[in-house]
Amino acid sequence: MGSQHLERLRQVISSDQRRCERIELPLKMLYASQPGHGGQLDWKGPVLLDNIGGEGIGFNSKDLIQENEELLIRMYLPDDDLPAVFIGKVVWAKEDPSAKRCGCREYSYGIHIEKYDPQTEARFMGFMSDQILGKYLDESGDLKDI
Amino acid sequence: MLEHAGMRSIFSGIEYRVARSRDELAQAFHLVYEEYLKQGYIHEHPSKMRLSLHNLVPETTTFIAKVDSTVVATATVIPDSPLGLPMDELYREELAGLRDSGERLCEVSMLAHSSDLLSDKVPLMFNAKKMFLIFFLFKHVFDYAVQEEALDYICITVNPKHSAIYDSLLFKNLDDQVKYYGKVNGAPAIAKVLNLSTIEQESALSKRHNMHKMFFSGRTDPRRFDEKFRFGIDDIKYFFVDQVNAFENASKDEVRYIMDAYPEYDLSGIIPLHMIRP
Numbered sequence: 001m002g003s004q005h006l007e008r009l010r011q012v013i014s015s016d017q018r019r020c021e022r023i024e025l026p027l028k029m030l031y032a033s034q035p036g037h038g039g040q041l042d043w044k045g046p047v048l049l050d051n052i053g054g055e056g057i058g059f060n061s062k063d064l065i066q067e068n069e070e071l072l073i074r075m076y077l078p079d080d081d082l083p084a085v086f087i088g089k090v091v092w093a094k095e096d097p098s099a100k101r102c103g104c105r106e107y108s109y110g111i112h113i114e115k116y117d118p119q120t121e122a123r124f125m126g127f128m129s130d131q132i133l134g135k136y137l138d139e140s141g142d143l144k145d146i
Numbered sequence: 147m148l149e150h151a152g153m154r155s156i157f158s159g160i161e162y163r164v165a166r167s168r169d170e171l172a173q174a175f176h177l178v179y180e181e182y183l184k185q186g187y188i189h190e191h192p193s194k195m196r197l198s199l200h201n202l203v204p205e206t207t208t209f210i211a212k213v214d215s216t217v218v219a220t221a222t223v224i225p226d227s228p229l230g231l232p233m234d235e236l237y238r239e240e241l242a243g244l245r246d247s248g249e250r251l252c253e254v255s256m257l258a259h260s261s262d263l264l265s266d267k268v269p270l271m272f273n274a275k276k277m278f279l280i281f282f283l284f285k286h287v288f289d290y291a292v293q294e295e296a297l298d299y300i301c302i303t304v305n306p307k308h309s310a311i312y313d314s315l316l317f318k319n320l321d322d323q324v325k326y327y328g329k330v331n332g333a334p335a336i337a338k339v340l341n342l343s344t345i346e347q348e349s350a351l352s353k354r355h356n357m358h359k360m361f362f363s364g365r366t367d368p369r370r371f372d373e374k375f376r377f378g379i380d381d382i383k384y385f386f387v388d389q390v391n392a393f394e395n396a397s398k399d400e401v402r403y404i405m406d407a408y409p410e411y412d413l414s415g416i417i418p419l420h421m422i423r424p
Binding site: 003136140 | 155213216269356357
């Protein structure tokens with residue numbers, strides 16, 4: 001009886017499969033395929049993110065990108081003079097059916113963040129953690145019940 | 147029903163405060179042992195506890211997050227004393243500059259949370275539940291250091307793989323060099339410091355408004371710092387002699403300091419004097 005809350009807490013936490021919070025944020029980003037030796041970067045975009053988490057991002061593009069392709073990503077965080085730069089891998093790709101209805105082709109992508117630029121990691125962590133805190137804290141800094 | 151609970155309901159059942167009993171302290175020492183062992187930072191020890199002579203310094207304060215009767219997270223604030231800080235083993239020279247300027251230091255050490263509750267693989271800064279579990283503990287540590295002890299710097303050594311977490315919390319490198327810590331099986335370490343006199347302003351300027359709100363919108367109820375457990379002579383014998391021989395590598399000066407810190411006890415009867423270095 002003495003550990004009821006602990007057991008319930010375990011259940012709540014273990015039932016939550018998400019390692020990272022996902023936040024819908026329309027941030028601008030550019031992406032480029034990783035060049036071969038001596039190759040030029042062909043930046044595509046800007047595109048807007050659908051969502052962002054600590055380990056990945058989701059976005060739509062008219063360009064077809066293959067699964068497992070590695071992309072160099074440059075993302076623009078609000079209130080930050082420098083872009084966040086990292087290498088991401090396309091872990092899933094599918095055609096967006098809503099775009100098809102409009103007679104055009106667009107694709108949705110899920111990107112796993114593989115490696116941060118050394119200047120990016122702490123800034124990106126600071127930004128993401130601040131967004132997550134903002135989702136759950138009210139104006140006075142107390143937890144919301146959501 | 148907690149099953150469908152929001153964040154406030156989940157955390158309303160977690161009590162954050164100083165450890166107030168021998169059992170809570172024992173649980174905290176055990177939690178640190180278990181989690182450090184899983185990380186490969188320490189070898190097995192029959193006591194299944196992680197503690198040192200620094201825990202016996204009267205000003206050392208252990209914070210716990212407790213659910214029902216179980217400690218699920220802990221951190222210990224070790225103010226500077228004649229024993230120094232645990233990180234002096236690697237960073238005495240780097241800390242000398244701060245000490246020479248008269249800054250009052252503490253080290254936050256023995257930070258652990260139950261990986262049974264929240265896996266180590268869950269990234270702290272990207273998972274709301276883990277973030278609040280640890281940040282509420284940090285908030286207590288921070289307010290204690292500022293409100294109760296009027297300290298100037300929080301110092302910490304972290305594994306470089308966690309360096310970005312502390313950078314994002316506005317800690318600064320005490321030294322950029324990675325060193326290797328004998329206390330944690332030779333794991334790499336980097337030293338960080340948080341300037342308590344400038345952090346509120348730095349935080350306000352950082353444009354991380356929610357982080358600022360989290361740490362600066364209110365003060366911890368000072369009653370959370372009350373009734374800190376004070377070792378009796380039986381507790382000293384239990385933890386620091388019988389469970390872990392914390393006096394094993396102590397110098398005579400260190401033993402003398404500890405004896406003077408507890409003038410009401412005759413510690414000469416329990417400290418194994420033959421193990422003290424001449």
